[in-house]
Amino acid sequence: MRRSSAPTLNDVAREAGVSAMTVSVVVNGTGSNTRVSEDTRRRIHAAATRLCYRPNAYARGLSRRRMDTIGVVAVVDGNEVNLYFLEILNGVLEAAAERGQNTIVFSVKGWQPEHLNVTQFCDGRADGMIFIAPNLTPEFAEALQQRHLPFVTIHHGSELPNTVNFDVENERGAYTMVRHLIDQGHRRILYLSGDADGYDVRQRLAGYRRAVEEAGLPFDESLVFPGSYSSNSGRQRMTQILAQNLFGPFPTAIFCGNDATALGVMEVLTENGIRVPEDVSLAGFDDTLTAQIITPQLTTMRQPFRHMGRRSVEVLISQINASRGDSPANDFQRLEQEEGAPAGSAYPVQKTPDIDVFEVELIIRGSVGRPPLHPFIPTSGK
Amino acid sequence: MRRSSAPTLNDVAREAGVSAMTVSVVVNGTGSNTRVSEDTRRRIHAAATRLCYRPNAYARGLSRRRMDTIGVVAVVDGNEVNLYFLEILNGVLEAAAERGQNTIVFSVKGWQPEHLNVTQFCDGRADGMIFIAPNLTPEFAEALQQRHLPFVTIHHGSELPNTVNFDVENERGAYTMVRHLIDQGHRRILYLSGDADGYDVRQRLAGYRRAVEEAGLPFDESLVFPGSYSSNSGRQRMTQILAQNLFGPFPTAIFCGNDATALGVMEVLTENGIRVPEDVSLAGFDDTLTAQIITPQLTTMRQPFRHMGRRSVEVLISQINASRGDSPANDFQRLEQEEGAPAGSAYPVQKTPDIDVFEVELIIRGSVGRPPLHPFIPTSGK
């Protein structure tokens, strides 16, 4: 019984009156110089078009031992969507498509190490992996390396041996923001930080501290509230802070470790009739899309998410290429992306990228102003 | 030269001192009853664990002729990210993972029909496709069907032959919202609609009209502004409206065809010192995450995005199963998802889903209030 679905190499061969191998050669442009006569080539192309032939990606990948596919690990985690994940993913999708690479999204429930079974990424589906904001153990990284699966990380929490990680200037970012707040006249700056054992969290805290101390202000630990980088966490902590009036005079500015937190804080402030920035200034970190949507718009540090996604693809691909010794691309891929790069040059092959720390940019919007003459006094919930 | 990377079936077989076929049988639990002796089984499992064996997904897919993978088409389109896409994708990822299905995201630059090359989805990578908010021509759908590639659409713009489409009650949604506005006392309701030739756009407009006419108000076409469903479009049109003062008395309420538009409108209103909802009420449609983030929070119609994503996976899978006659799942998949469903029951196989129109829900928040006593009078830009 003939298969009902897609036409195969053999169907095309039959249709064109040649053998399957010839078709393969034509389709892939292998040794395109003189191997196949112009006439045959035309016949085959005609047959392929007539049958709407498309090579089976998996069969091809199997024999070539390369899938031209990169994997991205997505966290499916409760209900809160990580906005920045989408922005990075966008960059990844774009860059991958430009290079004729496919993208496959692996979904993982939560980033707890126990959920991260190395082998689930090692089934040949992807030539390499991008882990976004993961919580990988060194053992995990080692296991991947042992399986010869190239990978890069974005926003990885700590340093991993022999691993390319893309991150931003966390310390300088936080420093710059706090410096900005201080320049505006703020002296008591609350800091809603992230999970205490995160790498970036520590870096940003360090930036906060440096800015404060550099300005000759005391570093007051009671102004720092660790939590998680989510709007929920921001909401909870802010509520608690207002209710319990945990410290002396109310701060004139609140710096949040990321935008999501700031959004949660903003909600609570608004609910309590505390105006931003008249009563208290608010700053975030990330510049996710929502930052410019809320009112007032959020002053924040911009992370070049899309760019990071793109860059991680580039580096990953060169890593993949380095781990074998060949060049990519074939007729079909080329055909489908005429636009874009000249496509003549091979990809740069470089072991280690020169850039893996991206600059952040201070985005000044309406949520930060000068401190009020008389700092806000919460009506204690007590 | 031995391959450096992943161990294969043969490696395991050698390690366990049996043939590859036996390993295959053990690994897949095929005819698990009595075919393989307990002892051999144990030896094989041991060997597999020792070698960290994981079956190559593609080789397996090739011989099985099923990849256990569903494809989702993502639009990589300029800079504006479709928030709702992520929300649907989340549901898809979740539901797919629960069923041991993988998800592969295809990226397409824009939804113009000319970008939609049918064959790009027909390379065997996915067993079926989910198209989100596509602009598919009937020819395209037909081509897919001809290639026997099961697919479903979400928010498809028009009716396609023999195609399952998931959508929401567009007409009733718009009707309900406008009704709500009228109930609040509004009489002049501006409607910022979407692209005129969209299906849902027409439906929502119909709902708007019905509500207006049912209330005995005249349907005034000069109050309807078509555009695109983006925040940019909302910004532009609102700016224009304010500048040109295009109609008589300023409306007391603005209904936007989707949340993104409403966000753009909100920005412009705020910039111009027009207060929401004191001066004008504002309503959206979608209930994306941002709706509850902005201040004031947006009154909107909730679409069950995640649920739609989940449901589309279910239906797609049953369509895939129907298009062959078999049952899915294997040892590895089962092993990796112990939690979740009892996994005992087969998937329901049904040709046509009974539900493909989802209910929307009126979410009342702060952006809608009673109309002002004296409607706002814009200071004409002229």
Next chain:
DNA sequence: TTAAGCCATTCAATCGGTTGATTTGATTTA
């Protein structure tokens, strides 16, 4: 004792391609 039956395992073909080596036949060179 022999045929039948059952277990446990292996054979061999297949999925849809790729690729280095090889065949075929025509043309050129010695």
Next chain:
DNA sequence: TAAATCAAATCAACCGATTGAATGGCTTAA
């Protein structure tokens, strides 16, 4: 005219699995 050269196409093995049919050893019934 035989040998060497070269273009055009094919052979056959392989990628890593799956699967229906076949094998061999052993037990049980006739």
